[in-house]
Amino acid sequence: MKTSKNSKISKSSRRDFLKLMLTASVFSASYPHILLGKEEGDILEKKDKILGYFHIELDKYPQLYEVWGSVRLAVEGIDPREHYPKIFITKVPYDEFGKEYVSVSEACSHEGNPLEDLNLETHLFECVKGHGSLFLADGKPFWGEALRIRRPLVSYKVNYFGGNVLNVEIDALITDYYKEAETLSYLRQNLPNPCSDSAIIEFGVEKPANVKILIYSIKGKLLFELYNNFTSEGNHSISVDMTSLPSGVYLYKMFINNEPIHTKKLTKI
Ligand code: FES
Structure with a gap:
């Protein structure tokens, strides 16, 4: 050196x-x-x-x-x-x-x-x-x-x-x-996007694991949990209730066995 x-x-x-x-x-x-x-x-x-x-x-x-x-x-x-x-x-x-x-x-x-x-x-x-x-x-x-x-x-x-x-x-x-993790799992953009009071979020895991999806403010403040379950391998979709949040831009992040994997942006109108 x-x-x-x-x-x-x-x-x-x-x-x-x-x-x-x-x-x-x-x-x-x-x-x-x-x-x-x-x-x-x-x-x-x-x-x-x-x-x-x-x-x-x-x-x-x-x-x-x-x-x-x-x-x-x-x-x-x-x-x-x-x-x-x-x-x-x-x-x-x-x-x-x-x-x-x-x-x-x-x-x-x-x-x-x-x-x-x-x-x-x-x-x-x-x-x-x-x-x-x-x-x-x-x-x-x-x-x-x-x-x-x-x-x-x-x-x-x-x-x-x-x-x-x-x-x-x-x-x-x-x-x-x-990107590296994306080959093993995925988190899709919410539908519809932008959304109003509810949205569908699709994700997939390569093998059974604890999957957690959390929602944050755009400044990174944790707001609440969207999903937290032991999840079988394959594709999944959840319906998210957004009624408690005001209009704005949010982030949602997926963790597999507590490891952060993907983050997406969600806009509520
Ligand atoms: S070596 Fe950095 S978290 Fe384990």
């Missing part, structure tokens, strides 16, 4: 970064590009699946000019294990990774526990609150449970075309992790 060049990321610049990011409420009702500046042309086209684009001015985050520097992008008020995980952006050596920046989820891909910041000596992320899995800066499992199940951290797309701005695209509802 290479020697760390930036063992002295200043605490105050990290704090400044966090302060800015914590003020940016990031959810589909309030796109971060509004809070952080420049608007993206195609965000409307992609609004069903993209959480937002962060335009990060590198001058404000000197640690991102350093090889192996990392900063966290936090999402205010949202538990990383619920919806939009916090992410790390890490500057990495181009010759090793074929890109200058990588961005991964803070949620461990084993059971979703938060990770520590990138260790500047080892260049690994460690899941200290879980079972100690270690991940490389680009999210590949390196040691521990995550390696055993061979599941990388969720990664986000970072575009850097030179200059002062780094663009991070956060795909809220379809991540690599969910």
Whole structure:
């Protein structure tokens, strides 16, 4: 492993970064590009699946000019294990990774526990609150449970075309992790969509398991349980009573044996 060049990321610049990011409420009702500046042309086209684009001015985050520097992008008020995980952006050596920046989820891909910041000596992320899995800066499992199940951290797309701005695209509802799980199970878009007082939700599981479907506000607050049962393999459909909720946009999320699998957006008119 290479020697760390930036063992002295200043605490105050990290704090400044966090302060800015914590003020940016990031959810589909309030796109971060509004809070952080420049608007993206195609965000409307992609609004069903993209959480937002962060335009990060590198001058404000000197640690991102350093090889192996990392900063966290936090999402205010949202538990990383619920919806939009916090992410790390890490500057990495181009010759090793074929890109200058990588961005991964803070949620461990084993059971979703938060990770520590990138260790500047080892260049690994460690899941200290879980079972100690270690991940490389680009999210590949390196040691521990995550390696055993061979599941990388969720990664986000970072575009850097030179200059002062780094663009991070956060795909809220379809991540690599969910795509991987999709081959084993599915959660369909509610019908009708938008709905009024009731909706039908279809889902499927590959083998018998405890299936839970929870509904959340767009800010990630748990509202109530739609379904929670030991479920046989195959296709299922449930009818959901939405009468207690006001009009608005909600999220529903499916868990299999308590592991988050899919999330969809539901609009009530
Ligand atoms: S939750 Fe991270 S290693 Fe188990």
